[in-house]
Structure formats: C-alpha cells, structure tokens
Amino acid sequence: xxxxxxxxxxxxxxxxxxxxxxxxxxxxxxxxxxxxxxxxxxxxxxxxxxxxxxxxxxxxxxxxxxxxxxxxxxxxxxxxxxxxxxxxxxxxxxxxxxxxxxxxxxxxxxxxxxxxxxxx
Amino acid sequence: xxxxxxxxxxxxxxxxxxxxxxxxxxxxxxxxxxxxxxxxxxxxxxxxxxxxxxxxxxxxxxxxxxxxxxxxxxxxxxxxxxxxxxxxxxxxxxxxxxxxxxxxxxxxxxxxxxx
Numbered sequence: 001x002x003x004x005x006x007x008x009x010x011x012x013x014x015x016x017x018x019x020x021x022x023x024x025x026x027x028x029x030x031x032x033x034x035x036x037x038x039x040x041x042x043x044x045x046x047x048x049x050x051x052x053x054x055x056x057x058x059x060x061x062x063x064x065x066x067x068x069x070x071x072x073x074x075x076x077x078x079x080x081x082x083x084x085x086x087x088x089x090x091x092x093x094x095x096x097x098x099x100x101x102x103x104x105x106x107x108x109x110x111x112x113x114x115x116x117x118x119x120x
Numbered sequence: 121x122x123x124x125x126x127x128x129x130x131x132x133x134x135x136x137x138x139x140x141x142x143x144x145x146x147x148x149x150x151x152x153x154x155x156x157x158x159x160x161x162x163x164x165x166x167x168x169x170x171x172x173x174x175x176x177x178x179x180x181x182x183x184x185x186x187x188x189x190x191x192x193x194x195x196x197x198x199x200x201x202x203x204x205x206x207x208x209x210x211x212x213x214x215x216x217x218x219x220x221x222x223x224x225x226x227x228x229x230x231x232x233x234x235x
Contacts, residue, residue: 031221033221033222033223035223040227041227041228042124042211042213042225042226042227042228043165043211043223043225044225045222045223045224048222056222089163091163091165093165095221108155108170108221109165109221109223111157111164111165111166112164113162113163113164114163114164116163
C-alpha cells in the first residue's frame, strides 16, 4: 500500500481480555517497529523487526505483550490479559533501514495512524 | 541511555509569526540522527525535518529550520511564517546510527497557531 496501515483504528475491550493489533507496512520496507503512546506523552519503543525476526524486543513491558511478523511483512501485536494501564495508542512504523555497511539509511520512519486501545 | 527533553509543554502564536520549539538530548554517542516529527489530531507522525550529527550545516525544509548545537546537545525547531495547518503536537526524536532507527522521543510540545 501507499502508507502504513493499522487496524483496528479503535478498540475497546474489557480488563482481562485478549487483543490483537495489526500493522501492514509500506511495501518493500524490511524494518518494522511498534511504539506505545500514552496520553500526553511521546511514543515509547516496544519492539523492532528486521525481516521476520524480532531484532530488539527490549521495550515490551512484560510477558503479556508479544508480536510476530511471520512472513516479513504484516505484523501483529498481541496483548494477553489486558489491564487498564495498557490503554494507549499503539503506533506502527516501517523503514528501509539496513544494518550499517549493508545499505544506505536516511533514518526516517514512516508511521501509521495508530490503534487506540481502551481497556475498561 | 539516551534521553530527549522538550521543556515547553504548550506554545501558542499568531498566524504568520515565527516560533521556536526547544529540544535537548543526552547521549555519549558521536554519530546520530535527530528529527522533528509533527503529530496532528489524525495521530499519524509526520517527519518535518532531520539532521545528521556529523553535518555542521543546519537542516532546512521550506519554512522549517533547525538550530543544531552539538556541543550543547541542543536541537531547536524554527517555524517561519506559521500557518493554521502547523497546529499539532511536535516531537523531537533521536536515534544512533547503530541504533536501527529505534527512536527515542521527547514528551512533545503542543503548538497552536491562532488566526
């Protein structure tokens, strides 16, 4: 697609439920990122994929959060046993980033419009 | 760990005025990228301008320019001839060259352009 697409745009769920958020990156972008943005704050890094593998998941807050990218394109962020504190906008971004020495980088990330998660 | 600080939670100016948004950062790295992103109510983060730390010349994109002071670790954004469409949240962000573009964002500045 022309841009990064995220679904659903808004999700309301009850405490304890399971949630999946989907990200469809720009075609040809090998790197994909998930960020979480709480109200009034800047985005915080969650996880980064290079191809199919999670190259850095150091931002995932706990083991209730998990993300996959099985075919190196679409990614799904999965949240188990949701808590009210998980309420936030979840942003996905993609880029052509390549490890140093393997290609040129501009440093730019292309973001989707985010999925707003509300846990009641 | 790298940190980014934006000390102005909100700013408001009249249309056509010039406004400067402040950003400071902390890092021990010598080579990195700095960015300003705009986030309108649609929530989509849009790149405004980027600066590579090894370039001394300040980046400019039309009405947007930066004042990059590497020694002071300061990276301010100047918007000239401000327009109503500039109203948005503005985030300063940092990433190391080696950092796989894992951006570290500041807290944001809410900019309002008044008619």
